Amino acid sequence: MxxxxxxxxxxxxxxxxxxxxxxxxxxxxxxxxxxxxxxxxxxxxxxxxxxxxxxxxxxxxxxxxxxxxxxxxxxxxxxVVKETSFFRHRDSVELVRQDLQNRINNQVLTESFEVWSLGCATGEEPYSLAMVINDCFELAGLEPYYGITATDISQPALQHARTGIYSARKLQPVATDEQARYFNRLEDGRMQVIDKLRDRVCFSPGNLLKISEVPRVALDIIFCQNVLIYFRRWLRREILNELATRLKPGGILLIGLGEIVDWEHPGLQRVPDDRVQAYIRV
Ligand SMILES: C[S@@+](CC[C@H](N)C(=O)[O-])C[C@H]1O[C@@H](n2cnc3c(N)ncnc32)[C@H](O)[C@@H]1O
CATH class of the missing domain: 1.10.155.10 (Chemotaxis receptor methyltransferase CheR, N-terminal domain)
Incomplete structure (x- = not known):
């Protein structure tokens, strides 16, 4: 009712x-x-x-x-607001592609490419990242060697994300060839992310407020978009300071454009590209 x-x-x-x-x-x-x-x-x-x-x-x-x-x-x-979409902020996802391609071309990728998507909602964000990352490895003729951890406070959102099933309408931002390579059509017309990608994404419950309790693993990419906007400014800064310590040297933190305007960190440099709000660990 x-x-x-x-x-x-x-x-x-x-x-x-x-x-x-x-x-x-x-x-x-x-x-x-x-x-x-x-x-x-x-x-x-x-x-x-x-x-x-x-x-x-x-x-x-x-x-x-x-x-x-x-x-x-x-x-x-x-x-919570769980609004999300595939390739929601295309420029940010393309920065990840560019970064990984550079690392592959320069042969500096010696270990698994590790990504964390925070506030991943129903999974469209981490699966978008998985598609571009997988593309990079395939294009270079390499075995995909990466892992994505995706966390959110909403259990139902995570349950949906794990299924990898979306309506055809949800797939509109996904290019036709990407749809063909990375999705299977189910009998009811919905689309499911192929196992090869789903196996790479680990969905777990996680509260951004408890970030200091999360084990310190070093990451190549931290993707935290459209979550911090709901928090007070001092809290956004605290969380970003925590995230900064979890990047590998050369690792990149990507937040939503304008989610914070006056934050700096001694260990990070802003990526000089106005289309994204990204910081690289020096
Ligand atoms: C608007 S969605 C953004 C989804 C995705 N990052 C994007 O940009 O499309 C915000 C997500 O943040 C999650 N969220 C809100 N507060 C959180 C918290 N304290 N810890 C973890 N996730 C949280 C919500 O459950 C929701 O799925």
């Missing part, structure tokens, strides 16, 4: 602040006052499913114990 604002019980100022604080503490995401209606509808919808009448009662349920964590993961999936 479709919900309207009218049907949802009103979220008072105090309740809104309380929920907003919990959300920001656990995910970094802030709900702005103009998104209050959205928060109210999502909470009320879930409360209705659970037959819980009051926001405070539901808050206590979500905020405490192991069962609360299960409920939290259901709720958070409904609150």
């Amino acid at each position: 479709a919900w309207s604002l009218k049907q949802a019980p009103k979220l008072t100022d105090v309740q809104f602040e309380r929920w907003n604080k919990l959300l920001e503490e656990r995910t970094g995401i802030q709900v702005s006052p103009h998104q209050r209606g959205f928060l109210q509808i999502q909470l009320a919808k879930r409360m209705r499913e659970l037959k819980v009448k009051h926001y405070n009662q539901y808050f206590d349920q979500v905020a405490s114990g192991a069962l609360g964590m299960v409920e939290w993961s259901i709720l958070i999936d409904r609150l």
